[in-house]
Every structure is written in structure tokens, then in C-alpha cells.
Amino acid sequence: MRGGRGGRAGAGLLAGGTVLTALTATLIGPGAPGAAAATAQNCQSPAKTVIATLPWAQTLLAPQRAWQFTTGANVTVAVIDSGVDAGVPQLKGHVLPGLSLDTADGPATADCLGHGTMVAGIIAAQPVSGIGFAGVAPGAVILPIRVYSDTGTTSSEDMAKAIVAATGAGAKVINISAVAQASSPDLATAVQYAQAHDVLIVASAGNDNQQADEVTYPAAYPGVIAVGSITAAGTVAQTSETGGFIDLVAPGDTILSLGIGGPGHVYDSGTSFAAPFVAATAALVRSYYPTLTAPQVKARLETTADHPAKTLPDPQYGWGVIDPYRAVTAILTPAAAPVPGAIPLPQLNVHSPASARHLSLGFAGAAGALVVLVLTCSRLLARGRERGWR
Template identity: 35%
Template sequence: MAVTSTPQEVEFQRAAHAAADEKDSAVRTWRHRGMVVASCAALLSTGGAAIAQATTPQAAQAVDTVPQVPEWLGPDQGCTAASTRLMRKTPWSQPMIGLRSAQKLSLGDGVTVGVVGTGVDVRAAAFKSRISGDGKDDCVGHGTFAAGLIAAAPVKGVGFVGVAPHARIFGVRATTERGVTDADSIATAITSAVDAGCGVVLVSVPYGKPSKQMKSAVQDALEKDVVVVAPAAGGDQTSAPAYPGALPGVVAVGAVGVDGAPYPSERKATPATPDLVAPGDRLISLGPGGGHFTASGDPVAAAYVAGAAALVRAHDTSLSAQEVVTRLQSTAVRPAGRVPGPLAGYGMLDLVAAVSGVNDSDGAVTTSQGVHIRPYRVPEPKPSVSPLSAWIVAGCAMLVAALTAAVAAAVPRGRARRWQTGSRSVGDDV
């Protein structure tokens, strides 16, 4: 397992291109007028939306605002320092999966989610005494981060909130204090979470190969009607499968970025494809001390799916674990190409559709596993025209009309003069 590199900041650059000098002043003047006409035409065609200014994605702002939580600690690193920073804005990932709308249907009441990882820091006020288990401290901070994505309660003035803020968390440490783990340690932690009555278990610390004990622990969890969720890959090793995510019955989750594309961008398909994808690029959540941190990758994307499973189980208690998994898959926003796909599985997590069990069946497809998947649709933002935009549009319309009339009058005269300035007659030499 390799240490996750710090996400690079997104930079936006603009290039200004100056028009070449023209000797003929008449031609230069008409070119300038043509550019004005073209600009106004573009503005008119977009209803004024073209003047909107691009903004830096919130994910990039988050990296500049809060510290990063590691997956494990290096030999010379001390425990992750508590963060005193809070993210006031709503993280980009929450609207992407329809979080607020889904929470009108379910908040995760009555469901306990086991978080197998580096432990959970009970000092975070957003958990409101909903933490149990033996992982009550977290030197690394990654387990606390995952637990926050699942169940952090809303805080006034803070945009971040967990997926299932009424769910309980059972923290189980499957690592050393510094975050080092192995297959058997993960297996033991899974068993502890299942024995504690967890309806959903998230394994946030993947390992490169399974053991007999891990396979047995996963199989036992599935037989006891537990939804087991794990990352499809771990750290920066996105070109190799991770366990227990690659085991049958486990919901393996891959990460996507702000644009919905696989994260990281150089990600390659593996023999063990993910079942679902969820936001996993510079997410915001809790860390040691209860402040906000940022983290990326499949392990944190998997926390979103674990939270989704908690919402579904709380909303419809009659569903079995397998039915919950089928619900998550069947309501996913389908990727392009075959399903399940090599990088996106059954598609992007859709919380509202998953909790309600209602989706758009128009154009749905049925996979060889009998799962119905709706087609992928990218929602188009509604055009918004400000009063200033309306005045600019009207002005441009008048300018276009005036310039058109001017061109109609000038072109015959220009042709008669062979496009020369001055007072020469048509018969003069050029």
C-alpha cells in the first residue's frame, strides 16, 4: 500500500489573443464591428447566459481551506493534528448524489453502521454520542473521516452533513495506531461489527490480497443479512483490485471527480470491477478534534455508499441485505457503454432513487444478472438571465440591426470604390 499523494490544486488560466495590426483602417474598422456582431450573436443565442463568470469548483476551494487527512501515517509522522477549520459552503459532492432531497425520506434511524478502519474519534460533536465500539480514538483520522461522511449530524452554519445523520456508528479498529493493517485484522474487525448487530459494514482500509479468514468473515456477514461495502481500490493503487471489495457479495465502490469521470484520471480497469461509483475527489468530512478535513479515493467514496445503504435500510426495513444492494445498483445512473462497466460498474450512486425505489424506467436495460438500470442522463442547468443580461441582450439586438443596415448601405459603395479609402473615383488606378 502506498501513501496517498496530496491532491493537486486546480489551476485555471486565461489566454488573451490580440488582433494583428492592419494597415488599412477601413478593413480594421469593419473587422472590429464583425467581432462585436459575433459576440452579440453568441449572447443572444444563449439568452444572456454567456456573460456568466466561471467559478472555481468548491472541491478545489476545500483543499485550500482545510487540511488533508492521511490513510496511514509514515514512520516519522505523529498523530494527525486536530483541525479547527470548518467548511461553511455545501461540498460539491452532496448535490451530486441528491443528499438533501434523500434526507427528506430517510435519516438512517435505527441502523448501525460498522466502520472498520483506523478508529473513530468520539470528540467530534457532530456524532452526538452515537459512537460505540472499541475504536474510540483515532491517531490517523481516516476512520473518523469515513464515519463523518456516513453519519455526521448537521451543524448550524456548516454546509457539510453526513448521509445518514441519525444512524449509529460502531467503530472497529482493524489497524495499528499508525494505520497499518492486514487481511486477518480486517476479518476480525468485520466479525466484531457483525456480532455487534450492524446492518451495514464499511471496510475503509482495503488490503492487496485476501485470506481464508477474511473470506470466511465476509461470507458470514452476508449470511447474517449484512450489507458489506468496501473500496474497489486503495491508496494510489487504482490499477489493482483491493480486498474485501473484490470478494463476491461485497459492494465495491470506485471514486469519481467533480466532472463525474473516474478518479484519478489515469485510472485503469481491473479484473475486479466496481459495483458502483460515488464522489471521491477532495471530499469534506470530520477528523480528529471534530474539525473538517479533506480526503480522496475509493475508501471515502465507499463511505457514501455505506451511508446510502443505511438510508435504504431505515426507510424500508423489510428489505434484505441483497435487496438493498440490488436497489442501489438498479437505481444507479447508468454509465455509457456496457453495464456493469469496467470503471463505473452499474453507475453513479443516486440517493433519492435508491431510498424511494422509484426511477425513470424509460429506456432502462436489464443486465445478465437481472438488474434493471436506467439510462444515464446529465441534468441541464436552467438558464438564468439577470436584469443586466436582459439589457445587454436588448442592446446587442439593436446594435446588430443597426450594423446590418450599415453594412447593407456600405457594401455597394465599397465595391464601387474597390474597397479603397479616400476620394478616388471608380476609374482611377489602384
């Protein structure tokens, strides 16, 4: 199992064709220019530089357009990662105590590596006046499940335990920004357990496309949303894994989010940071449509994505680029769910239910005004005839 950052960061262990349950993982890898520097102990330095400009990912997705309908309130998103720094100003009050499976290195609300804090920031960072960056679902609550030690390693067994723990703690969406080269019984069983409890799992696809076009896990398990990475130009990132298991893509190149130990921001790249854009959008949908099941939420995200002009799902883009506004506001027919190769796709009405109500009220008001006009004209005509008007 490997982390989703840019560059190769380790390898899953195989022995004679038999998949070992304990697949080692690492989250340490070369970040994008401007990434916070790591210390000799792999820990990031405190982030003190605040970047006020609006990041390209938030410009592209414009999640604030959906906030008039929902900010993701009442939805818990589990971040299975290196922990989340709960003291970061833009996350204060939105991080639960969580659970650490590696207690020797600290609680789940501490994050030496900074990886989990970046992921959590993309999901639920609070809007602040004068700062362009904010999470896609600022009303959501983060449940940190720490599975990585300060050396950046974990196992598929611990990842499986984390999925079960997140499910038991009430998470409705789970973000996993790490990959394994092969399936394992523990991981597969844990994914099935979460799905049986109506939990939607979103996972990064991985960053080894330049070395080999691999199928990765848990992204490739049925029902899991596998997320690839795109650049600011809209092209699939060179390192992003591709293949038939890709469901959606999201910004993942030179992504700005929260650093640890202060109010500052950092940059990094990889499918690790594409996945939380999708997880946060799922939180928006689960908040606004609380009766939808996890498979229905997945279908909605795919149907409302910005589809490429290709046969779908496409090996590089899947069903397309995640679209938070359309995911919340599109009015879909019951049959409007993705079907591989189905072209054209269902027509979407992007008027929200609220807008539809306003439209109905507008028609009702116009009809009432017309009735008043007709009655007024009738009275005027009657008086005109009495006075001999022509």
C-alpha cells in the same frame, strides 16, 4: 492490505505464489491539498478550521432530498478502520463504544490517524446550522471497530476478526476503506459469515490504478459492493481501481469531512472516502425498507444508480454513480434488478410511496368534487325548467 487514500501506501505480502494470511496494511498516504497534517507519530493535528460552504459531493448527491423519508434511523453502520473520534461535535451521540483490536493504542472511540473519523463523518455527521457539510445518513449510528495501530498497520486476520465482531454487535452495514492485493482464507470466511447474517459489506476498490489494474479484496468478493472514485467533473479518478469487480462509484476526489480533536473539517482523496457515501446510502435504504435483504439492498443501489451510457456493468463506473434519493424513493418491480449487459434498464418511477399516496388522495378528492358539481347542476336545471328557463 492497504488503505484507500490517494497514492500508494504499502503492499500486500506474497511468497512464492502463496497468499499469506497476515497481509500488512497501511493507511498513511499523500492526502489531497488541505489535508490535516500528521505529526511525527502519524497522528493528525486537531482540526480547528470550520468550512461552512457546501462541499461538491453533497451538492452532487443531494442526500437531504431523501431525509423527508428516512435519515437512516435504527441502522448501525460499522466502520472498520483506525477508530472514530467520538468527541467531534458533528458526531456526538452517534458513535457507539465499539471495539479496539489494538488496545495498546487506545479505544475505538479515539483516532490518531483521522482516517476512520473522516469515513464516519461522510456517513453520519449531524447537520448544523451555518455548515454545509453533513453526513448522508445522519440518523444512523456508527460502530467503530479499530483495527489499525497508530503506525497505520493491520492484517487480514484482524480485519476478519473485525467483520465477525461487527456482525455480532448488530451492524447491518459494514464499511471497509482498505484493500488487500490478494484473498486470504480468514478474510473470505469472515465475509461469508457476515453475509450469512444478512450484513451488507461496502469496500473501497483501492487507488493503485496508475501502477497496475488490480483486483482487490474484500471488494472483489461476491456480494460485497466494490466502490470506485469519481471527481467533481464526473470522471473516474485517475488513481481509482477499475475492472469487472467494480459495482458502483461515488465522490472520492478532494472530499471534505470531519477532522479529529475539534469541530473542524479536512480534505482528502481516495476510494476510502467514496465507499462511505455508498455505505450511508445503504443505511438509508435499510432504514426505509427494513424487510429487504442485503442482496436486495445491493441490487436496489445498483438499479437506481445514475447509469453511464455504456453496457453495464462498466469496468470503470460499474452500475454508475450512487444516488441516495432514487435509492430510497424509486418504486421498483420485483424483476427490476441488475442483469449484466441488460439494456435498456427497467423504467423507474421516482415518485415515492408517500407521493403515490398523495396522488391517490388527489384523484379521490377530484372525483368527489365532480360528483358534487353534477348534483348541483341537476338541481339548478330542475328549478330552471319549473320557471320556464331555456
